[in-house]
Amino acid sequence: MRKYIVKRILLMIPVLLGVAFLIFAIMTFTPGDPASIILGAGATPEAIEELQEKLGLNAPFLVRFFDYIKGIVTRFDFGTSYINGTEIRSEILMRFGFTFRIALLSMVFALGLGVPLGITAAVNRNTWKDTTSMAVALFGISMPTFWFGLMLSIIFALKLGILPPSGVGGIEYYIMPCLAVSMSGIASMARMTRSSMLEVIRADYITTARAKGQTEKVIIWKHALKNALIPVITQAGTTFGILLGGTLVSETVFSIPGLGSYMVTSIKSRDYPAIQGSVIFVAAVFGVVMLVVDILYTVVDPRIRADFSKGGKKKK
Amino acid sequence: MRKHSLKKATAAVLSTAMVLSAGAVSVEAEEGAPDDVKVVIASSSDPGNYLPFGATNSVRSQISNYFYESLFSGVYGGSGEMVPLIATGYERETDGEDSIYTITINENVHDSQGNTIDANDVAFCYNKILEFGERTTDMGELVSVEALDDYTVKMVINNEAITSFPWITETVYIVDQEAYEASESGFANDPVGTGPYTIKEWLPGSSITLVRDDNYWGKDLGYNNQTCKEMEIRFIAESAQVGIELETGTVDFAYGLSSMDAEQFRDRPGFAIDEEMFCQVRSIGFNESEDSLCSNKALRQAICYAINAEAIVQSVYQGKGGVPTSLAVPEPSMFADYVESWDDETVYEYDLEKAKELMAEAGYPDGGITLRLMTKNMSEYNSTCEVMQAMLAQIGITVEILSYENALYQSYRYDQTAYDMYICQVAPNYMPNIVGGLKWYMDQNTNTGLNTFFIHDEKLQELLNAALNYETGDEEALDALWQYSKEECFLYPYAYTYTSYVHVDGMEPFINWAIDLLPNCSTYSADWSRKAE
Numbered sequence: 001m002r003k004y005i006v007k008r009i010l011l012m013i014p015v016l017l018g019v020a021f022l023i024f025a026i027m028t029f030t031p032g033d034p035a036s037i038i039l040g041a042g043a044t045p046e047a048i049e050e051l052q053e054k055l056g057l058n059a060p061f062l063v064r065f066f067d068y069i070k071g072i073v074t075r076f077d078f079g080t081s082y083i084n085g086t087e088i089r090s091e092i093l094m095r096f097g098f099t100f101r102i103a104l105l106s107m108v109f110a111l112g113l114g115v116p117l118g119i120t121a122a123v124n125r126n127t128w129k130d131t132t133s134m135a136v137a138l139f140g141i142s143m144p145t146f147w148f149g150l151m152l153s154i155i156f157a158l159k160l161g162i163l164p165p166s167g168v169g170g171i172e173y174y175i176m177p178c179l180a181v182s183m184s185g186i187a188s189m190a191r192m193t194r195s196s197m198l199e200v201i202r203a204d205y206i207t208t209a210r211a212k213g214q215t216e217k218v219i220i221w222k223h224a225l226k227n228a229l230i231p232v233i234t235q236a237g238t239t240f241g242i243l244l245g246g247t248l249v250s251e252t253v254f255s256i257p258g259l260g261s262y263m264v265t266s267i268k269s270r271d272y273p274a275i276q277g278s279v280i281f282v283a284a285v286f287g288v289v290m291l292v293v294d295i296l297y298t299v300v301d302p303r304i305r306a307d308f309s310k311g312g313k314k315k316k
Numbered sequence: 317m318r319k320h321s322l323k324k325a326t327a328a329v330l331s332t333a334m335v336l337s338a339g340a341v342s343v344e345a346e347e348g349a350p351d352d353v354k355v356v357i358a359s360s361s362d363p364g365n366y367l368p369f370g371a372t373n374s375v376r377s378q379i380s381n382y383f384y385e386s387l388f389s390g391v392y393g394g395s396g397e398m399v400p401l402i403a404t405g406y407e408r409e410t411d412g413e414d415s416i417y418t419i420t421i422n423e424n425v426h427d428s429q430g431n432t433i434d435a436n437d438v439a440f441c442y443n444k445i446l447e448f449g450e451r452t453t454d455m456g457e458l459v460s461v462e463a464l465d466d467y468t469v470k471m472v473i474n475n476e477a478i479t480s481f482p483w484i485t486e487t488v489y490i491v492d493q494e495a496y497e498a499s500e501s502g503f504a505n506d507p508v509g510t511g512p513y514t515i516k517e518w519l520p521g522s523s524i525t526l527v528r529d530d531n532y533w534g535k536d537l538g539y540n541n542q543t544c545k546e547m548e549i550r551f552i553a554e555s556a557q558v559g560i561e562l563e564t565g566t567v568d569f570a571y572g573l574s575s576m577d578a579e580q581f582r583d584r585p586g587f588a589i590d591e592e593m594f595c596q597v598r599s600i601g602f603n604e605s606e607d608s609l610c611s612n613k614a615l616r617q618a619i620c621y622a623i624n625a626e627a628i629v630q631s632v633y634q635g636k637g638g639v640p641t642s643l644a645v646p647e648p649s650m651f652a653d654y655v656e657s658w659d660d661e662t663v664y665e666y667d668l669e670k671a672k673e674l675m676a677e678a679g680y681p682d683g684g685i686t687l688r689l690m691t692k693n694m695s696e697y698n699s700t701c702e703v704m705q706a707m708l709a710q711i712g713i714t715v716e717i718l719s720y721e722n723a724l725y726q727s728y729r730y731d732q733t734a735y736d737m738y739i740c741q742v743a744p745n746y747m748p749n750i751v752g753g754l755k756w757y758m759d760q761n762t763n764t765g766l767n768t769f770f771i772h773d774e775k776l777q778e779l780l781n782a783a784l785n786y787e788t789g790d791e792e793a794l795d796a797l798w799q800y801s802k803e804e805c806f807l808y809p810y811a812y813t814y815t816s817y818v819h820v821d822g823m824e825p826f827i828n829w830a831i832d833l834l835p836n837c838s839t840y841s842a843d844w845s846r847k848a849e
Contacts, residue, residue: 032723084365257521
């Protein structure tokens, strides 16, 4: 198992290098120029050219790329922002804190509501409970986050006055953004859990459990759910990884200075170091989340755990 | 060296102006107004840093002016009038092409940490600007600044334009050299200035809170610029959310609400809407290079005659604006060089028949041509382009709309093969002279010898130089420049607009030049409920 984790971590290095190269190339060959943005609409072409030289934008692509990678590897230095001169590493970490809070709370909502909804639908297949659960899921998937966020704001902040409309602060500031973000997560979790559970509850061992006189509660929550969890974990891991990359719409509607809004602002102003640093960071975080998901498989499914052990023994 | 005496050139006169202009900040603290007022303002974007010596940035300036100060100010005087701040006055002499200013500094200036500001600090700040090089476009005429003694500096400006000195002395922040050098971020996130407020709390991308500096050195200047104790500026990008914040009472004043979101507050108890004319004119600029069909003057004129500007004002801006009669908004109080006779002019008044005649004269009697109209990807501009597209179709011109995000727009602006016409905003921004705003568009003193229309026109340059020149620049010279520009149809101004500012009752906002709210100069009622902690 340990070998597997080390191998996965080592595999992340070429992946991150590939991501860095891709984003570097994309930014280099995308039209638009940070010097023009910094100097504003009234800048002359001469002034723009001068600043491009100062920022090192006129150096060859590969030279810039290797300098950048060298900075990250040797000093963990993602550079400084062209636009505001701040250190990218500290800016990303500060922004990531807000995004992480939203992502985590959203996952709690998504799993806490989506999984029970899916189980209810599966256990009560073709009944009104199933139909209602799936209607809720459909509603959640179909509803634009932007619209739902504003609706939440109107209801809970404006009409009821129980939550702050936007900004950051205590836990109360995160409830609406997380609800807005998690609606599609709740829906997808519910659908995934339902289909996975339906497959499992038809299995022979569930029939055997019933024949042995196990209560329905134990059968569903102990025997069926555990075996139906693999696709749910995959889905949850992917969703969590994506959320950690920034919840742009929610961040915009609720004025949260997260990673998503930071990346979009950086892209608009062609702040290359900020874009590159953020993308590499997000890729690394996604890689780590996927690794954790793989490890969770072994916790949930003893067959996979056995595979790992077997693989380890073979190599010996 | 020739000593040149000008009516505004003595410190004595400026000192008088200072006393007079103290009343220029139009508001006085309302009797009984509480001393611990807190005001919360919604702004759409966070400047991200408060670097004092970088390129000018209007979003950053809005906030920086609370904690940084310059030698003179165009903010407190109203309509861009130049009033003394850190400086007390100046004298001007000329030496060939150089203008030499001797500027005296207030002796009691200190920053919020108590560091004294003297002539060496002033020279240091200007030399930093020259060293950084990000302001060669707007301050290219500045040659040097040096300290003569503790409270006197010498500033040399080469080929001085009428706009140079005010711009150079109003837009460079003066900070203490030692404090600046001690800052690891170069004041990007820990600014220390001489202004009336200091930063209490700043969460990048979310909000910034400023608190009144009780030891502010400039209390006696009489600008009454500390009327509130605390200001919280919250960065809220979404206009609809700003509306909700206003309604819930978490925000007191909103910048940049869309007209639809602002309208819902009209006649609503507890709220007021201020409508101010925006200082720039929406215009079409033409690519007149050989790469574009718009190098044909008759075609440009045909386009202008075919555009019904009034219809654009009504449809795109819901009537909140008008059709300009020149390249400046019709508000003489905004500009020192506004030409009154422009009020009686018209610019290519809508005339479809004339447009068709001009199309024939241009060599396109049946139309059949396609032109590329470039714009920033913003809702109002996109709508404008669509309206223009329909209008120009009537004279046989097919318009291809190229809507780009800001970064692309800025890049393609300098590419003469990228477009035929573009939507822009003309006239000065934070500048009291109209000619200053036209310089960037028309000046041909560039590496390529071409201006932003991609042409070299000797007569245009001559007229521009005359209007810009410190000695010859007057209304007559500016009018001559505009008349030639209109005749040649370099730019076509089609709309000026009003901006709506929504705020809660109990506040009389001081809005500077229709761009900036100055909460620190606004007045608050005695029963203002939000208090500083």
